Amino acid sequence: MSSYNQPARRRHIGDKRLIQMFVIPTVLLLILMNVFPLIYSLYLSFTEYSAINPTAPKWVGLDNYRQVLSDNLYWHNFAVTGRYALISVSLQMIVGFSLAMLLKEKFKGSGILTTLILIPMMLSPAVVGAFWKNIFNPSFGIFDQMLGYSDPNTAPEWLGNPNLALWAVVIVDVWMWSPFVMLLSLAGLSAIPDYLYEAAAIDRASAWFQFRRITLPQVMPLLLIAVLFRTIEAFKQFDLVMGLTGGGPALLEGRQAVNVTETVSVRLFRLAMPPQAQTGLSSAMAYVVLVIIIAISNLYIRSLNKIREG
Amino acid sequence: MSTRTAAPTSPVTISTRVDKVGRRPKVMRGIRAFAVIVITIIALLPVVWMIMTSLKSPSDVVAVPPKIIFKPSIESFIFLVTERVQFASPQEAAEYKARDDLKWYEEKVAQRGQKITRVGDFPKQLRNSFIIAGTSTIFSVLFGVLSAYAFSRFKIPGEGDLLFFILSTRMLPPVAVTIPIFLMYRELGLDNTYFGLILLYTTFNLSFSVWLLKGFIDEIPKEYEEAALVDGYTRLQAFRKVVLPQAVTGIAATTVFCFIFAWNEYAFAAMLTSDATRTAPPSIPSIQGVGRIEWETIAAASLVFLIPVVIVTFALRKHLLRGVTFGAIRKG
Numbered sequence: 001m002s003s004y005n006q007p008a009r010r011r012h013i014g015d016k017r018l019i020q021m022f023v024i025p026t027v028l029l030l031i032l033m034n035v036f037p038l039i040y041s042l043y044l045s046f047t048e049y050s051a052i053n054p055t056a057p058k059w060v061g062l063d064n065y066r067q068v069l070s071d072n073l074y075w076h077n078f079a080v081t082g083r084y085a086l087i088s089v090s091l092q093m094i095v096g097f098s099l100a101m102l103l104k105e106k107f108k109g110s111g112i113l114t115t116l117i118l119i120p121m122m123l124s125p126a127v128v129g130a131f132w133k134n135i136f137n138p139s140f141g142i143f144d145q146m147l148g149y150s151d152p153n154t155a156p157e158w159l160g161n162p163n164l165a166l167w168a169v170v171i172v173d174v175w176m177w178s179p180f181v182m183l184l185s186l187a188g189l190s191a192i193p194d195y196l197y198e199a200a201a202i203d204r205a206s207a208w209f210q211f212r213r214i215t216l217p218q219v220m221p222l223l224l225i226a227v228l229f230r231t232i233e234a235f236k237q238f239d240l241v242m243g244l245t246g247g248g249p250a251l252l253e254g255r256q257a258v259n260v261t262e263t264v265s266v267r268l269f270r271l272a273m274p275p276q277a278q279t280g281l282s283s284a285m286a287y288v289v290l291v292i293i294i295a296i297s298n299l300y301i302r303s304l305n306k307i308r309e310g
Numbered sequence: 311m312s313t314r315t316a317a318p319t320s321p322v323t324i325s326t327r328v329d330k331v332g333r334r335p336k337v338m339r340g341i342r343a344f345a346v347i348v349i350t351i352i353a354l355l356p357v358v359w360m361i362m363t364s365l366k367s368p369s370d371v372v373a374v375p376p377k378i379i380f381k382p383s384i385e386s387f388i389f390l391v392t393e394r395v396q397f398a399s400p401q402e403a404a405e406y407k408a409r410d411d412l413k414w415y416e417e418k419v420a421q422r423g424q425k426i427t428r429v430g431d432f433p434k435q436l437r438n439s440f441i442i443a444g445t446s447t448i449f450s451v452l453f454g455v456l457s458a459y460a461f462s463r464f465k466i467p468g469e470g471d472l473l474f475f476i477l478s479t480r481m482l483p484p485v486a487v488t489i490p491i492f493l494m495y496r497e498l499g500l501d502n503t504y505f506g507l508i509l510l511y512t513t514f515n516l517s518f519s520v521w522l523l524k525g526f527i528d529e530i531p532k533e534y535e536e537a538a539l540v541d542g543y544t545r546l547q548a549f550r551k552v553v554l555p556q557a558v559t560g561i562a563a564t565t566v567f568c569f570i571f572a573w574n575e576y577a578f579a580a581m582l583t584s585d586a587t588r589t590a591p592p593s594i595p596s597i598q599g600v601g602r603i604e605w606e607t608i609a610a611a612s613l614v615f616l617i618p619v620v621i622v623t624f625a626l627r628k629h630l631l632r633g634v635t636f637g638a639i640r641k642g
Contacts, residue, residue: 014544014545015545018545018546019460019464021456022456023457023461023466026453026454026457027472027476029513030479030516030517032513033509033513034482034487034513036490036494037494038482038487038490040490040493040494044489044493051492051496099346102345103342105342107339107342107343108343111627114627116350116353117350118623118630119354119357120357122570122619122620122622122623123619124575124576124616124619126574126591126592126595127591127594127611127612127615127616129595130594130608130612131359131609131612132356134359134360134363134608134609140373140374140605142355142359145375145376152374175356179353183630184639225635225638235483236483236485238483238484238485238576238577239576239577242576242580242595243576243594243595265483265577268489269577269581272485272488279493286489289483289486290482293481293483294481297478297481298478300481304477307639308638
């Protein structure tokens with residue numbers, strides 16, 4: 001018996017080393033490139049420091065956080081991001097879910113159409129922004145033309161008008177990401193067992209009743225994942241805005257000029273990069289954003305795990 | 311009407327749903343198919359418009375109202391790969407145009423009163439994108455497959471937390487992470503180097519690759535390896551000769567996803583690269599024309615940049631759902 005056990009035990013020790021060999025590179029890389037930088041920037045967020053200045057970081061305590069949380073301009077950035085996230089994610093959910101309802105029942109060619117609809121989601125947001133800029137142009141762009149404005153003088157200037165610019169970003173974002181919601185909804189819809197509908201039909205339940213009592217509750221977990229994921233992404237919104245509006249145009253609000261599409265990430269970028277290069281202050285702002293995103297991510301990963309196990 | 315009265319001993323394999331019989335569903339299906347086709351066309355319109363713009367001549371691009379029918383031209387692609395200057399005077403331009411040693415593309419450019427001075431930056435940026443996205447993908451998948459195997463097959467202390475930590479790094483906003491990385495890289499002399507960006511993209515994609523690959527490896531029956539171990543294979547051999555071949559599809563899908571993410575990435579590239587290592591995404595929105603915004607050049611650049619992604623989307627279509635949910639949801 002003992003001689004039979006021998007090789008097994010040796011293999012067991014081998015396994016342990018194997019696990020270490022296989023997992024350690026990943027963990028080390030993540031610590032080096034994610035954890036360490038975050039600790040470093042936590043320190044910087046309590047200092048007055050500029051990356052383009054030779055002066056060493058000077059400890060200022062909570063000053064940076066106080067400034068970020070008390071200055072109207074920063075609140076404006078958070079408000080823009082919040083408004084944008086709310087509108088954009090809601091629209092994506094509506095459009096994406098409706099699309100999924102249309103595609104739920106397969107028909108000839110529905111597979112290829114689904115893939116075609118998914119294309120925008122795979123494109124680079126910065127590049128998408130660059131060519132949508134042309135589409136939105138009031139004189140030679142196609143967007144206003146499609147809406148029926150043939151005179152460039154009266155056509156809405158989507159990117160230049162402070163009242164419309166955020167909507168322009170929302171439109172492009174909805175175009176890009178509704179397919180994502182569609183994909184998740186389709187997965188949820190196709191997993192609903194047929195017998196539920198059969199039972200409902202036998203009971204002569206109305207279509208609306210079936211939708212509310214069977215369809216919706218059954219796809220809810222996946223819709224929740226879609227909402228959380230898109231919300232996280234919306235809070236990180238950066239590339240698309242940079243490609244499309246660069247954060248502008250400016251609007252006079254009270255006595256301050258504010259940039260109407262300047263999301264927190266765009267502001268962070270400007271604050272951190274030269275010429276401003278306010279490294280300490282931008283680190284503090286980054287931490288405020290981080291806390292928000294980590295909170296939402298937490299919910300997201302939890303619901304992912306629930307689905308994995310379920 | 312109902313077929314569900316069959317005896318329980320003979321299971322109904324094809325269920326006829328009572329609500330799916332009759333003519334109404336057929337008409338509904340027609341309406342649905344029509345609606346989907348219309349929506350697909352609308353969804354693809356921006357991309358079609360981009361392709362059209364890339365084929366327009368400079369004057370057609372800014373025509374009011376926008377031209378739907380036009381004479382195709384490939385000038386934009388010449389503009390894209392060249393650096394040009396405007397002639398100071400029409401006289402000078404005419405003299406240049408009259409020369410008979412001009413190549414066909416030089417002639418095209420000469421008609422716009424411009425002269426090619428050198429090869430443009432775009433080919434180099436595209437090459438940078440390839441090198442950086444390609445190399446980082448190899449490393450993300452390599453480290454990813456090793457870790458995914460370990461997480462899939464062994465009990466690792468704190469496994470749940472570790473996996474949670476790995477995925478949470480993926481959620482961080484790039485802009486927030488880049489500030490300290492920029493300082494770190496400057497200290498180490500890694501800013502504006504291929505190595506720096508490759509290292510960053512590798513890490514960025516690693517969490518994704520671990521999660522996705524773990525899902526794929528979980529699906530390979532453990533019994534295969536166990537049989538191999540009984541046959542005297544070491545664990546490493548079993549991994550190489552049994553698990554890896556079984557995981558080929560998953561590895562391929564992961565590779566393509568990682569490549570697309572790195573290929574499309576903008577924020578890190580915008581902050582950590584400049585001339586020599588700059589990739590295409592931060593360059594395309596800031597393409598400067600000679601004396602005007604060259605919309606056709608921007609469209610041509612976007613087109614060249616997006617084509618690989620579109621092709622790959624088709625290749626990946628069966629795995630898209632898995633990819634976008636980090637492997638959590640397998641089947642649609």
